[in-house]
Amino acid sequence: MLRERARRVGAAWEGSEAAASWRAGYHPVGGAVRLPRGGWRSRGDRRAYQQGAFALRGELPRTRATGVRVAWPGRAPVVRPLVGVQDSYARMAFGRGGGQPHLTVTGARLGMMTVATTRGPATVPAWLFALDGYDTPLRRAAVTSSPTPRSPIAPTRSVPGRRLDRLGGVSGDGRTVTVVAVRGVCDGGASVGVLEGRDAVVLSGSVVKGRGSGPCTKQAQLMPVRLRLKRPLGGRVLLDALSGAPIPYKEAPPG
Secondary structure, eight states, rough: OHHHHHHHHHHHHHOOOHHHHHHHHHOOSSOEEEEETOOSSSSHHHHHHHHTTTEEEOOOOOOOOOOOEETTEEEEOOOOOOOOHHHHHHHOOOOSSSHHHHHHHHEEEEEEEEEEEEEEEEEEEEEEEEEOSSSOOOOEBBBOOOOOOSSSOOSSEEEEBBOOOEEEEEEESSOEEEEEHHHHHHHHEEEEEEEEEESEEEEEEEEOOOOOEEEEEEEEEEEEEEESSSSSOOTOOOTTTHHHHHHHOOOOOOO
């Protein structure tokens, strides 16, 4: 049933307006955050970043809502809304920065960075946060993703399986995809089937039954699964078989 569902989802997306819209948009598949060159200088700074413990010394520049360009070599650019510096700072400074350890931001300016996308590496505006004690800034992409196109096929609840939580990333050659699957603590693991097409790659999530016996809790775990494609993902959309929709890319928790 799950394999047949994947075929139906793939067929619905092939040649669709949704697939064309996806190829024309800005959809990150890799790190939109770049740490200072050389990484963190101490375990305390690493822990502070993981816990969102930042302190602001001084003021951040004033920004206004505007459209900015996302550019690819040899391709038409896309204009997307700018993420304000205050919003960008708030997304990383989600903890308390008054105690120890914490990272101190001394200023920020608008610059550029490269982000992996479904259309290849893109040059995008980024906020460059200056950190006390570091010679190079912490960069955060400052542009919002394009809207996810509406799926041409409705989700299903009648097919057994597990939805895939998120896209963890795509390798530089586009052949290896990492997705995050949900499994129970007593399951034997997560299994993901792959169905490749011209415009889409459909992934079917399921669980491997555990061999243990006795009582088991209902806790769920997130499990990264790496998949090797027959050819690079390129501009093809990565779909979840059960929802029939694109699998969203989300930054991994700070590490």
